[in-house]
Every structure is written in C-alpha cells, then in structure tokens.
Amino acid sequence: MPDSSRIIGLNEVVISANRVQERKADIPQQIDVLTARAIRLQNLATTADALQQSGWVFVQKSQLGGGSPVLRGFEANKVLLVVDGVRLNNAIYRAGHLQNILSVDANSLERVEILNGAGAVPYGSDALGGVISLYTKTPALADSTGFTAHTSNLLRYASAAHEKTAHTDFSLGWRRWASFTSLNATDFDDLRKGRRGLKDYPGFGEVRQYAARQDGKDVVLTNDEPHRQKFSGYRQLDLVQKVLFQPQAGQRHLLNLQLSTTSEVPRFDRLQTYRNGALRYAEWRYGPQQRLLGSYQLELTRTSGLYDRLRLTPAVQAVQESRLVRDFGKDVRQENTENVRVLSTNLDLFKNIGRHELRYGAELTHNKVRSRGEGVSVTTGLRTPIATRYPNGATYATAGLYAAHRWEITDRLILSDGLRYSHVRTEAAFDQRFFDTQYRSVKQRASSVDGNVGLVAMLPAGLRLSGVVATGFRNPNVDDLNKTFEQTNGTLIIPNPGLRPERVVNYEAEVSETVPDRLLVAVTGFYTNLRDALVVRPFATPDGKTTTIFNGQPYATVATVNTGRARVRGLSVRTQLALPAHLRLDGTLTYTHGRDLTADVPLDHIAPLFGRAALTYQHRRLTAEGSMLFNGRKRTEDYSPTGEDNLPQATPAGALGWYTLNVRSNYQLTPRWAVQAGLENILDTNYRVFASGISAPGRNVVVAVRFER
Template sequence: MISRTLTIVVVAAGANVTAVAQTPAPDSARVISLGEVIVSASRTPELRAAVPQQIEVLSARTIRLLNPATTADALQQSGWVYVQKSQLGGGSPVLRGFEANKVLLVVDGVRLNNAIFRGGHLQNVLGIDANVLGRIEVLSGAGAVPYGSDALGGVISVYTKPPLLADSGSTTPRVHTSNLLRYASAAHEKTLHTDVSLGWRRVASLTSVTVTDFDDLRKGNRDYRSYPGFGEKPFYVRRFGLRDSVLVNPDPNVQRDSGYGQMDVLQKLLFRPVAHQQHLLNLQYSTTTDVPRYDRLQALRNGLPRFAEWNYGPQRRLMASYQYQYTRPKRLFDALRLTPAVQRLDESRLVRDFRRDVRQENREQVRVLSANLDLNKSLGRHELRYGAEVTHNRVRSTGTGVNVRTGVQQDIATRYPNGATYATTGLYAAHRWQLTPALTLSDGLRLSTVRLRGDFDPRFFNTTATRIRQSSASLDGNLGLVAQLPAGFRASGLVATAFRNPNVDDASKTFEQNNGTLIIPNAGLKPERLRTAEVELSKTVENRLQVAITGFYTQLRNALVVQPFAAPDGGSTITFNGQTYTTVASTNTGRARIYGFSARALAEFGAGFSAQGSISYTKGRDLTRAVPLDHIPPLYGRGAVSYRRRSLTAEASVLFNGRKWVGEFSPSGEDNLDQATPVGSLGWYTLNLRTEYRLTPRWAVQAAVENILDQSYRQFASGISAPGRNVVLALRFDR
C-alpha cells in the first residue's frame, strides 16, 4: 500500500523528512519518475504515483547541466514554465495563465509571497540562488488546501541543498564542497560560487556564497524579416554636469543600461541528537545592486526619453527559519514538522524624469512573521495529513523627492499606506485512501482567514476613503482519483477550489503604468475565487518510455483586472507628481475562464541516449467584458536529445514559443503591447547545445552555446529582448 511504502521510504532516509524533501535521489537516466518522493502536493513526503495533480520535478543534476544564471532561467529552460522579463534582472513565472501574486513561491517550506507581491510582473524569484538548488517542484493548478491564498496557478516549491551528516560509524567529519566559476558572453556574466558542507554524526553545517556580475545584455543579430531593427536600443541617457544628454548607442544590439550585480549567502546548521528528532536553522540573504528597469528606459515622450533614471534600488531578502522534525510514531501523528520563520524584504524604485532635477525615491520594507505546523498519520489504507499556518506582514512605505542638483529632500506620496498590515491564518486536512491496489482517492479541506488594514496619508490622497479595512474567510477543497490501469497506463482526475485575497499591493497601490495611466487604490476589492478540473492520462513502458497529456479547465470569479476607475473627485483623470494621468485600478471583473493542455514525453534509447519533450497551450478570456484575459502566454515548449556516457554528458535542445496577435492581448496593459511588434508577439525558436566533461572525479568543465542561430526575439509581455548567441564556459570542482 502507498502509505506503508512511503513510511518505509521515510525510515530508510534516516527518519528525516527534510532529507527526503531536500536530497534528490540519484538521478538515473532511466525513465522511472512516478516512484519518486515529492513534497509540494501536501507539504509532507508522498509518492508521486499517488498524486492526482500535475507535478514536474527539476532535479539537481538537470539544473547542473542547464547551468542557469538565475532561478528564473532554470524554470524557463526547463520548458515547463513560461517566464516574463521586464529587465535583465527579472523573471516572472507563469503557470496555467496565472502570474506574479497568483503563483505561490515556497523556499524550504516557507512562503515567499508577501503583502506587496504585485499582480503585474515580479522578479522576486531571482532572490533564490540557482547555484545552491537541490530540487524544484512545480505543482500546476490550485494549491489552496496545503498552501491557502495565492496558489491559483500553482506552486513553485524550491529546496536548497541540505547539510550532510557523517555516517553513523565514521570517526572523521564528512567534508563536501562544490565550486563554480562561470562566464557567459551575452551579458558578459561572471559568476563565482562556493559551498562547503561539514558534517559530524549529530551536527552538520552548510555555507554557500555566490557573487554574480552582469554587463549590458546583447540581443540576437538575426532580426525578424518583417521588422528589422525591432528591439534595438538606439540611444541612452547620461548626465554631464547639471544636464541630461541623449547619446547614440554605437551598438544598438547591446541593450544599454540593463546590467546589474547580485550576491547570495546561505547558512544552514543541522542538529540531530537522536534518529527521530532534528533541528535545522536556515539563514538566507540575497542582495542586488541597482537594477535598471529596462522597459521604462526605452519610453519616449515628445521624441525624447521619458526617463533619465528608472531603477529598482537594491532588492534585499533576509530569511531566518527554524525547522523542528519529529518522526517517531505517536497516537496523533507519525511525523511532525514545525517551521517558524521571519523574513525581511527591502525594495525601492528610483525614478527621475528626463531633464528634471527631482528623483522620486519610493522605498518599501516588509517584515513577515510566519509559522507552519505539518503532521501526517498512516492508518492502514488511509493516510491523513493536516496542519496549520499563520502569517503576519507589516509594510513600511516611504516616499522622498531628492533634488539631484541641490540635495534638498521633501516628502512625496508613498506607494502604499505606511504601516499597513496583512495577516492570514489557515487550518487544513488532506486524506488519501488506498481503495484498491489500483485506485487511490485523495481529498482535502482548508479553512483560511485574511485580514488587511491600512491608513492613507491625507497629505497625498485627496479622498474620503482614508483607510482600508478588509476581512475575509474561505473554505476550499479538492477531490482526486488516481487509477493504475493495465499495460502501464495511468489515469487521474482532480476537481478543486482556490482563492486569493487582495493584498496591500492590490488594494492600496499608487503607481504609474507604461501606458500613461495611474493605478490608484480601490478599497472595495473582493477575493478572487477559482474552480478547476484537470484530467491526465499517461503511459509508461518501464525503463524505456513515459508519455503524459494533461487537460484543465478553470473558472475564475471576481478576477482582479486593471481597468478604468474613477478618480477621488469622481473624474477620470488626476494630477500626480506634476503629471496628468487617466486613472485605473485593480477591480473585480465578473467571470473569467482559462483552459488548456500540456503534454510531456521521456524516452530512453539505450547506449546513453535519451530524449524528452514538452508543450503547453493556454487560452483565457474575461467573460464579463468579452475581452482576452491578461497573462496568458502563447504556445510554448521544449525538446531535447541527451547523451550520457562515462565522463561525458551532452544535450541538444530547442526552445520555442508561438505567436500572439494584437487581438489576443488584454486591454488592461499588463501584456505590454507597447513592447511588442505592431502585429503582436511573434513566434520564435532557439537551438542550444550543452556539454559537461569530467576531467577527474573532482574536476569538470562545462560548455554551452545557447541561441546558436543568434535569433533576435522578445518573449510575449516582456520588455527586454532575449539574449543573442550566448557562449557559456564553466569550471567546477567538487569534493
């Protein structure tokens, strides 16, 4: 039975739930994937074969071969996740037509989504170091039962490497180190990474440091035939003395003012006093230099640049979590995990109009306190998983106008109400019943509550709504069935509900959009509600072939969409920071629908050769307004042929996207039609080659050529062109 099998897996891993969750099993080239243990579906380890929901796993070995510069690049290069970029220091994952604050990011069991995760496009996934990843699990579809609010499109659950204890009979410490030196030509990326694990019988430590520097990104040289020069950067702005000047870019393929730098630090301390108890301290810190908002720096007004400066200030993420695990069976549970955490996120926007002296500096600081309790219990053919979650977000938002000529400062409108709070609670229970050896039933319920509080500064908001007060509750559930059919076939089905409560960003943000409109607060927002169904059919020929196709249909009520909204005085325009704007706001539309399919295939040919492929298609529409829904990517996918033999690993792959015509873009502005060609977003493909060769058991070299044909293209909804031909060279040392 599945529950007993899983118990054996956990015990065999040393009664260590974290070890199961964070240490990927040896990555065999054979096509055996349904027997692996996953965590993202119910927050506790379970066999993938019993899960009715679509889950893809990006293993440590696959990530190593992809050798991505960022975690966003790892997701995109997998072919399973669509990723939007507004700047080089960007990367906004899209799952089943949902993006940003409608996709939940989880790192080592702690949610990253916070009170100011916005609904447009996010770059927060970049704060997770791609060079210390142990595993990524991508759960597509509603994840409300285990995770609560925000998991509408799915959950991207990231697990970093664990500290490694010494063997029980060892008298010497266990030492493991992994080191990387990498260069990539498209942005002259230079990366230095080192991590060291020191392990004794009961105590282990992992220390990791990564430093990366990106120069300005070069796009491809082979333009679209119908739109030569699309994506070129003909100018850039520099300040000489007291005046901004427009300079000619000597190489328009180089996207000037896109480069940035980043540093990531991780420290883990593991203490296992006895086999069934474990304490883990997890400290993570990530910071960047200023990150230029490239799409804004291309904007023109009256034939001149709109902005002289538009930077995200240094984005810092600090997380400290403690995880206690107990795995000796008791009356109420077989395994228990408690994870309290504290996070602090600092971000800012530094904006100065062309030939204006005042730089508008909006700074946000979010402190997040959270705690998760997860338990599981096996009772014969039944397995119960249950737990609780609480979070509390507090937002500090300030606005300062700085005269770059005189240094004089003055208060300006804040992006959010200063001191706003956002708090959630949740109780969940999920049940799995092995009806027969071939049938597994899954069900679950979660009760969630959310509370939002904020007070507007009357100096900057001329409105009778001086504060925002929201409270909501939601009861969500799922029901799924998995059938192991004859001849290697497997069928599964799932129906589920989910919700997403408006956060501080949705309800109280003031922000200028690319299209010249101003988003203003809307205190009357309601939670988004979702109902979804999915079915999957797969076929497995052991050690040779696995194919699967998944279809889904989603109904969304009270969907949040940016659309025209009356200004505080009842008109349609407002003067803000000296400019006149048409006012818009996040509002609840009546109904929307999203549907689509994805297909995956893995094949093992023998003699070291294998192949894999994936394709995804999504369609979405706002039914109330009869217009396309935003954030819906075009057809996309990946195909690859791999070779692994002794010391050599090689892979040839193709990444591709279909086109999206102008009529398929949402009128909300979130799809960035102004950054596309006159007919919309054009299709593209890239050819790529990656290799790794082990010189010795400890030394390895990697080489890759991405976008071999040097295609010039820009992904749907993105504001920066993708890299041109990119030569990647890396040297690795592992011990």
C-alpha cells in the same frame, strides 16, 4: 554516478503536493520536478532562467534582472513561491510582473517542484495557478566514521551579458551536528540581443539612444552598439547557511538563514520609453533588492496517537525594495522604498492508519509594510517628502487550518481529498498630504473554505488515469487594495477598498503511459473557472471623477476591480523516451487560452504556445545535450486591453513566434574536476518573449569549471 538518462517514470518522490514526501504517481495533480542534476547541466545564471529552460514554465522579463513565472495563465501574486517550506509571497506582491524568484540562488538548489493548478488546501491564498516550491541543499550528518566534508565550487563565464559567476558551497557533518554554507556572486554587463531575423521589422529591439548625465545636465547619446541593450547589467550576491542538530533518533532541529542582495537594477523597458518622440526617463531603476530569511524547523518522527511525523516551522523575513525614477530634464528623482517584515509559523502533522494517510496542520502569517517616499534633488541633494507607493504601516495577516486525506482503496485505486479554512485581515491608513484618495483607512476581513478531491487509477500495461477538482482563492493584499502607481500606458492606478477575494475552481484530467525506465507519455487537460477576478479597469473616484492630479501631472484613473467571470483552459504534454546508444529524448508542450467572459476580452498573462525538445547523451564521463526552446505567436487582437502584457514592447504584429537551438556539455575530467561548455541561441535569433520588455540573449557562449571534493 547513476545514468539519469535511464531514469524514466513516475516513481520519484515529491513533497510539494501535501507538504510531505510521497510518490509522484499517487498524486492526481500535475507536478514537474527540476533536479539539481538538471540545473547543473543547464548551467544557467538564475532560477528564473532554469525554469524557462525546463520548457515547463513560461517566464516574462521586463529587464535583465527579471523573471516572472507564469503557470496556467496566472502570474505574479497569483502563483505562490515557497522556499524550504516558507512562503515568499508577501503583502506587496503585485499583479503585473515579479522578479522575486531571482532571490533564490539556482546553484544552492537541491530541487524545484512545480505544482500546477490550485493549491489552496496545503498552502492557502495565492496558489491560483500553482505553487513553485524551491528546496535548498540540506546538511548531511556523518555515518559511522564520525565526520564528513564536501565542497562544490564553480567559476562560469557567459558571453551575451559578459556574465561572471563564482560559487562555493561546503558541508560539514558529524554524528549529531551538520552544517551547509553556500555563497554565490554574479556580475552581469549589458545584455547583447540577437542580430538575425525579423526582416519585416528591421531594427526591432535595437537601442540607438540612451540618457546620460553630463556637466549637471541630462543629454541623449548615441549607442555605438545598438544590439547591446544599454543599462541592463547588475550584480547579485546570495548566501545560505544551514545548521542541523539531531540529538537523538526521531528528533531534528534545523536553523536556516538566507540572504540575497543586488546592486541597483536598471528597469530596461522604462529607460527605453519615449514620449512625444523623446526619451521620457533619465533614471528608472530598482534600488538594491534585499531578502533576509531566518527559519527554525523542528521535526519529530516518533510515532504517537496524533502523528507519525510532526514539523514546526516558525520563520521571519525582512524584504526591502525601492524604485528610483526621474523624468528626463527634471531635477528631482522620486525615491520610493518599501520594507516588509513577515512573521510566519507552519505546523504540519502526518499520520498513517492502515490504507489511510492523514495530513493536517495550521499556518499563521503577519506582514507589516513600511513605505517611504522622498524627492531628491540631483543637483543640491535636498530631500523632500513625496507620496508613498503604499500606506505606511499597513498590515496584512492570514490564518489557516487544513486537513487532507489519502485512501488507497486498492493497490491500483487511490482517492485524495482535503479541506482548508482561511481567514485574512488587512488594515491600512492613507496619508492625505500628497494624494486625496477620499479614503481615510481600509479595514478588510475575508474568509474562505476550499477543498479538493482527486482520483488516481493505475491500469494494466502502464496506463494511468487521474483527475482532480480543486478550489482556490487569493485575497486582495496591500498592493491590490492600496497602491498608487503610474502605469506604462500613462494611467494612474488608485486605491479601491471595495475589492473581494478572487476564486477559482480548477478541473484537471491526465492520461499517461509508462514503460519503466524506457517511456513516459503524459497528456494533461485543465479548465479553470475564475470568479471575481482582479483586473485593472477604468475607475471613477467616489465623487465620480475619472481623472486626477498626481505629482503635478493629470492622469486618467484606473484601479484593480473584480470582474464577474473569466475562464482559462489548456493542454500540456510531457514525453520522455530512452533510446539506444545512451540517448534520451525529452519533450514538453503547453497550450493555454484565457478570456474575461464578463467584458468579453482576452485575459492577461496568457502565454502563447510554448515548449521544449531535447536529446541528451550520457555515457561515462560525458553528458551532452542538444535542445530547441520555442514559443508560438501572440497576435495583437489576443492581447489583454489592461496593458499588463506590454503590447507597446512587441512588434506591430504582436509577439512573433520564435525558436532557439542550443547545445550544452559536461565532461568529468577527474572525480573532482569537471568542465562545462555550451552554445545558446546558435542562430543568433533576434526575439523578444511575449509580454517582456527586453530582448532575449543573442548567441551566448558559456564556459565553466567545477571542482568538487
């Protein structure tokens, strides 16, 4: 096993920037890579937690079963998630906070690549803040022996949420056939938060009351463990099955099946919402969240006049999510269920011509949304139709053509450029029975031409300079155009068919210094102009009304609208240093500032200063790490007025700064058996991450046993 503490530099191979393997040093955009080895050492329950603990990505949580990544001030449907080359973003990805990244099991991952900044040329819509590409493990063919087999197994327990995880994966390989199977099951109990700190705000985050159903009535009970966040636990099951067939050299066929499903997931922040001094909700939970993906990939690597490599990836996805909500003391539970079917096809071709590399291709997607609403009596079981969250039968389709080019002008100077044409079509018809939107239907067409140009200069003595200018766009999807939904601040979001795509121009420059396998220091500055940004603002219906009746309640109306201009700028620092005595030091720091220039107010989703510092020891059988994860402060005056940043869930002074101290270790008992132990949040700090609705774990003891063969 190589000593990873000595591998430092920019020579690793990445895929996400242009959908093909290439050296990280040749790419002008900032890319962070989370390897399977790093994920294993961190030994975390979810992919969202792995991203947060890397120190590269800010992650928001509304409940334990949550995790919404933020890249350069962009979150949710403004960050593109891709798994094994297939985009996960669909027609109902919302602008607030998303937990969909949890549907990819961290233990099945081979690597995660975080492409920062606009990624429209290779990926099209949604990649405003960047792209998070997740790559699950791939089947391996046998060598000359004719057969190979490998298995990896994990049992883990973590004390803060009494997390229990069982994982097994195994791969079988023959000369032409190979298979990879992964199964992961996790059970979380209610999460215990930290006990120490916040002397100015005693009791912050404590759960003193909760709602329960007794003898057919809703009652309020006292929580005997106020540090235990009642109704935050859930369960999850993930399955990956891949089959590889290589009939001859230069031709590969890969079948990829993935299933992720959960139990019902309590929405913790809503269950702790008070109105007029009393708990508002008796029930608020997401129904079982299910993601089914099936894809086929054909890869040809025989040189021809058109390509040196061709990759064709058709895929189908079926996604189901639901919301189950009942006000305290009310008999009827509102059940809204969404089913989204996504068909997609990607064609990518690559060609080398001397010092020039050409990459070009096409993408097609089609989303169909089925939305159902029912009111269910908890006493009689009677079901009656209610308003749906989205128009039933809405469609969202995209088409794109792209071409990218790289020119190695000299051995030290590399020029990159690219262009993409995208077209998006959205159609929906509104049901007038429950909510008069004054719109019968929406038909929207939008096109976009996006490009990028970047330059990398390799200077003497390990100095590297790079810069890139890139444009991006995000077309309004079904959630933006057509959603009807009550917000936490008591307003009602209503449809606005007049939306336009939001667009960005991203400027980025980096300077880095590398001493191979000893030192890397990189400083990246970025500046993003956002035009026609989609934000939530007070909104009047076409007849001029600013209030409406929905589900029998009066609401002030708001809607997603285009604001004129916004700006996001910031700085990130990455350091890696190999020290004597088998030690390695890693550090990250990210600062972001964003403002809606038209309204002259702070932009939402802008994380405070955050980062990580870690010292790792690796020698022979032992790997040990001590780390500090930290966030700066976010004052109340720096919060966005839209409500997306959940100011009511913070302290009266806003989100306070915090840090945690953590230790982790892995000891290889034998070539097959390993034990892991960790202690997270050693000081048992009581803190809540900015914009989150649930407090972070308190002191957390993690123990695990691994068996590989």
